[in-house]
Amino acid sequence: MGYTITEKILAKASGKKEISSGDNIWLNVDVLLTHDVCGPPTIEIWKKEFGESAKIWDINKVVIIPDHYIYTKNVQAKRNLELLNKFANEYNLTNFYPPFTEKYKGVCHITLAEEGLNIPGKVLFGTDSHTCTSGAFGMFSTGVGNTDAAFIMGTGKIWERVPESIKFIFENVLPEYLTAKDLILQVLNDITTDGATYKAMEFCGDTISVMNMEERMTLTNMAIEAGAINGIIEADEITLQYLKGKTNKNFEIFKSDSDAKYLKEYKYNSQIIEPRVAKPHSPDNGDTARNLTNQKITKSYIGSCTGGKITDFINAAKILIGKKVCVDTFIIPATKQVENGLQEKRIGGKTLKEIFIESGCFLAPPSCAACLGGPEDTTGRSIDGDIVISTTNRNFPGRMGSKKAEVYLASPLTVAASAINGRITDPRDFL
Amino acid sequence: MQQKIISRAFVLGDNIDTDQIIPAEYLVFSLTKKEEARLYGKYALTGIPVQESGLPKGNIPFIEEDKYVTLFDIVVAGKNFGCGSSREHAPFALKMAGVQAIVAESYARIFYRNSIDGGFIIPIESKIKLNDKIETGDLIEIDLVNMRINNICKTTNYGLKDLGVVKPIIEAGGIFNYAKKNKMI
Ligand code: SF4
Numbered sequence: 001m002g003y004t005i006t007e008k009i010l011a012k013a014s015g016k017k018e019i020s021s022g023d024n025i026w027l028n029v030d031v032l033l034t035h036d037v038c039g040p041p042t043i044e045i046w047k048k049e050f051g052e053s054a055k056i057w058d059i060n061k062v063v064i065i066p067d068h069y070i071y072t073k074n075v076q077a078k079r080n081l082e083l084l085n086k087f088a089n090e091y092n093l094t095n096f097y098p099p100f101t102e103k104y105k106g107v108c109h110i111t112l113a114e115e116g117l118n119i120p121g122k123v124l125f126g127t128d129s130h131t132c133t134s135g136a137f138g139m140f141s142t143g144v145g146n147t148d149a150a151f152i153m154g155t156g157k158i159w160e161r162v163p164e165s166i167k168f169i170f171e172n173v174l175p176e177y178l179t180a181k182d183l184i185l186q187v188l189n190d191i192t193t194d195g196a197t198y199k200a201m202e203f204c205g206d207t208i209s210v211m212n213m214e215e216r217m218t219l220t221n222m223a224i225e226a227g228a229i230n231g232i233i234e235a236d237e238i239t240l241q242y243l244k245g246k247t248n249k250n251f252e253i254f255k256s257d258s259d260a261k262y263l264k265e266y267k268y269n270s271q272i273i274e275p276r277v278a279k280p281h282s283p284d285n286g287d288t289a290r291n292l293t294n295q296k297i298t299k300s301y302i303g304s305c306t307g308g309k310i311t312d313f314i315n316a317a318k319i320l321i322g323k324k325v326c327v328d329t330f331i332i333p334a335t336k337q338v339e340n341g342l343q344e345k346r347i348g349g350k351t352l353k354e355i356f357i358e359s360g361c362f363l364a365p366p367s368c369a370a371c372l373g374g375p376e377d378t379t380g381r382s383i384d385g386d387i388v389i390s391t392t393n394r395n396f397p398g399r400m401g402s403k404k405a406e407v408y409l410a411s412p413l414t415v416a417a418s419a420i421n422g423r424i425t426d427p428r429d430f431l
Numbered sequence: 432m433q434q435k436i437i438s439r440a441f442v443l444g445d446n447i448d449t450d451q452i453i454p455a456e457y458l459v460f461s462l463t464k465k466e467e468a469r470l471y472g473k474y475a476l477t478g479i480p481v482q483e484s485g486l487p488k489g490n491i492p493f494i495e496e497d498k499y500v501t502l503f504d505i506v507v508a509g510k511n512f513g514c515g516s517s518r519e520h521a522p523f524a525l526k527m528a529g530v531q532a533i534v535a536e537s538y539a540r541i542f543y544r545n546s547i548d549g550g551f552i553i554p555i556e557s558k559i560k561l562n563d564k565i566e567t568g569d570l571i572e573i574d575l576v577n578m579r580i581n582n583i584c585k586t587t588n589y590g591l592k593d594l595g596v597v598k599p600i601i602e603a604g605g606i607f608n609y610a611k612k613n614k615m616i
Contacts, residue, residue, distance in 0.1 A: 024596045041462045041519065049607045050616075069459065076459030076467075129517040129541055145519030145545035146462075151606055155616060159606075161596075193446055194511035198540050227514060227539050282446060372455045372516070396448040396515060398478050399455075 002257025004165040006200040006232055009140040009254055013123045021164040029061070031117060032152045033126030035108050036066035038145075040083040042127055045150035056091055057156035063095040063117060064088060065108035070099045070367040074375035099367075106335035106366030109133035109305040113217065114337050116246025120235035120253050125152055130305055130393070132223045136216035137243075138235030138253060143224065163229045164263040165200040165256075166191075170207035172271045177428045179315060180211065180218035181307060181391065181411035185276035186268065188225055189286025197227030199263060202256065207270040208233060213242045214311040221306050222393050225283040275414050275426050277389075280406040281397045289414050292424040299388045300325070300419035301380050301400070302412055303332030304371040307391020310341040312412040316391075317345075317352045319416035319430045320359040326422040329361040330380035332369045339366050361419075373401040382407070389418045432553075432602045436531050436573040437583075438504030441493055442486040442562050443479065447508055448515035449542065451478035453524040455516075462523060471520060472499045472527030485567035493528070500529040505571050508535040509562045512554075513542020522551040532573055534580055534591065536560055547597050550605025556592040564589070 007019060014025040034042050047054055056062055064084055069077035081099060088096035097105045105111040109130055112118050118134040124141035125131065127149045134141035152158050168187060201223045208216065216233050223231025235253045274288040302308065302316050333339040342353040356363060370380035371392045382388050382405035390400065395407035413427035457474045460467040476484065476493040485491025494501045506525065512535035513521060522545050532553040546554045555573065565571065570583040581588040594601055603609035610616045
């Protein structure tokens with residue numbers, strides 16, 4: 001009987017030869033991630049439980065990436081940033097990326113990738129539900145709360161239930177009007193927001209094997225939207241290319257055995273999927289962009305760990321070049337590196353930044369910004385009955401700010417096309 | 432762990448996500464400074480659209496204005512309770528509001544873990560859908576020994592799923608107490 005990639009990584013991390021799904025096992029953690037919202041309470045719990053002389057199990061394995069509430073005047077948000085500064089100084093943390101300094105990066109999940117902290121075969125826990133994003137690198141990565149994170153910080157260990165895996169196979173080349181976002185929205189539509197609760201979602205097939213790392217991260221990022229414990233993609237040549245020069249750590253690449261057991265398998269022909277949209281107020285409330293053509297919008301938003309990477313902005317710029325948006329359109333790069341990329345990457349002789357400015361978009365510095373609403377003064381936050389189309393990952397009531405607002409989720413291509421027309425638009429109309 | 436919990440039920444629908452349990456704008460408050468921490472109770476479940484707050488009728492505030500604690504110590508919900516973000520503030524907010532247990536058809540993983548490992552509230556799975564059989568305001572008894580839920584108002588009762596492998600952690604009152612008890616830390 002073979003094993004899945006997730007089972008193999010968990011077996012290794014638990015020091016066990018054989019494990020099976022449903023087992024509760026204790027794991028040795030390789031990396032612990034936290035940010036400005038959950039970092040301070042995690043540290044408080046850790047101090048309370050381990051005492052004032054508490055020791056971090058391994059300072060090289062704790063990564064703190066403030067990203068959620070950065071460009072705000074909110075007093076408590078500022079206090080959280082100060083607490084993290086103090087903590088990082090006190091313990092000499094090297095993996096700390098403080099805002100308003102040279103070291104600041106932006107959204108944690110993309111920063112992990114850029115900094116070479118996502119490593120195949122390793123185990124990453126983070127105090128953020130989208131920690132599953134890192135699974136794109138063939139590692140086990142998942143979100144936990146502050147108490148679990150505090151426990152890991154003191155011991156380097158945590159319990160986990162070994163999940164069954166569901167396999168998603170995508171075949172054929174992706175047409176130019178589709179992105180990874182369309183694929184994952186299709187999956188969510190089909191399996192619903194609890195379709196993979198406590199399961200591992202494994203993505204494979206020849207569509208995936210030619211996908212770049214950013215697009216792969218869009219898939220694994222939204223595994224949590226189906227309730228999955230983790231999303232995972234086998235590391236391959238593309239992964240190794242991405243990692244080149246980013247890490248000097250040794251690692252092992254795990255692959256699922258051909259006779260590994262899956263709870264279910266879904267097969268998609270990537271050529272016949274349509275540009276997808278998730279309607280309010282749930283990522284599984286799916287439809288095609290075509291069917292929603294009459295739906296007016298008041299705002300559009302391109303950003304976040306899901307839709308704020310350079311590939312996402314290249315896609316948006318392809319549509320926006322030489323066109324004007326007719327609703328407020330926000331461009332929020334996930335990280336500094338992406339922000340720099342906006343000035344380096346060109347389409348038709350123009351930088352992406354020039355394209356966005358000429359088409360009338362607002363650009364803001366990297367952070368989570370309005371992806372999760374945030375304090376009142378957050379850029380791009382939805383107001384009153386706004387109808388937003390967004391490249392982010394969640395559209396529960398109030399997620400982007402106003403409880404009365406409606407949020408549609410779509411690919412950067414669809415969001416850009418919709419911003420031009422002021423109503424939901426299939427990107428094929430502009431390609 | 433107590434053997435019985437008796438209180439009025441507050442009934443909710445499916446897919447109650449963490450933004451509805453505690454909207455993101457409140458996450459800046461300290462969880463340990465008393466004055467701020469009690470605000471989590473005040474704002475618990477304020478992200479629920481009013482028409483779905485307290486089913487089947489809706490429009491029932493979970494907490495009365497100017498109050499920090501609810502009259503409903505038991506929340507009854509449908510499937511996928513606690514989906515969304517990893518914020519431990521969610522079970523914490525419910526605890527601060529006075530909630531002791533939740534009975535739902537199913538839970539999202541992180542919320543479930545957080546409730547147990549933080550020792551905040553007991554997340555119990557019902558054997559069948561109950562949020563269409565119990566009404567907000569019904570007096571409910573949860574029997575944690577026999578794993579039954581009794582609706583005292585309607586004299587009906589239903590089975591609950593066993594707490595399973597996490598029971599020792601719930602009994603210890605959270606992962607730290609559990610680890611200390613077992614000399615792991
Ligand atoms: S960008 Fe949005 S989804 Fe991603 S980590 Fe930030 S708040 Fe979470």
